[in-house]
Amino acid sequence: MRQWPALLTGLIFGAGLALSGMTNHEKVLGFLDLFGAWDPDLAFVMGGALVVTLGATPWISGWARPLLADAFRLPANQTIDRKLLLGGAIFGMGWGLWGYCPGPAIAALAYGYESTVVFCIAMITGMWLAGKTDLIVSRFER
């Protein structure tokens, strides 16, 4: 069972989301509502997280290998293409419509609200559709 750190880190991640209020979609929408009653908290959440990741990532990725796996699996893709921008734009629009990005949406399943279950099922369906669309597009581009 060498995968147990995934459970522990997931637990800490979920605790962070709930503690910071990011599992409350109204709060997230409040951050995105720059011209309304703006709620800056999400910026502090991102800031707190980034202080840790900016500080620790260079150190950890300098190790020969992770503690419990054979190698680091980091994304190698560095291209900024249409897919990245269009995907980001579509994601951002959906985020702004409801106030959930994938992490908080899944974490908020803990509250047992019907709309959150519906959101998560739709989200997975959207991911599946993106894979199908990608297949069709790449067939045309070939």
Add this chain to the structure above:
Amino acid sequence: MDTLFSPIAGGILIGLASMGLLATLGRVAGISGIAWGALAGPDRDWRLLFLVGLVSGTALVHTVLDKPIPSAPNAPLLLAVIAGLMVGFGTRMGSGCTSGHGVCGIGRLSVRSLVATLTFMTAGLVTVFVVRHMLGGVS
């Protein structure tokens, strides 16, 4: 003080969790990718465990810290369907979300992730502006 403590402490926990996953299993804590991979594979086990942890961690905070549970969203269910579809479609097409690009990607100084983050942040801000200030809100 309390109003600043929760978001900053929560953010630090998110950062520590991401670094813990990187240090132990060598993986990026990008939740959209983890969610899709937990269903479609490969390597479903650690991804499923992470998601179980995610839900449990949230439940734990509300139980242990006595933090009030956010009230149920009261916007129409159809909006949850549309928004969910877009979030899923967009994060897979753009290879990541707030955690994968925003927290982990920027953390390892990826310009690609910074561009992605700025793109979805801007799209989110514009969408809320249009919905709340031009269309008069949905709920």
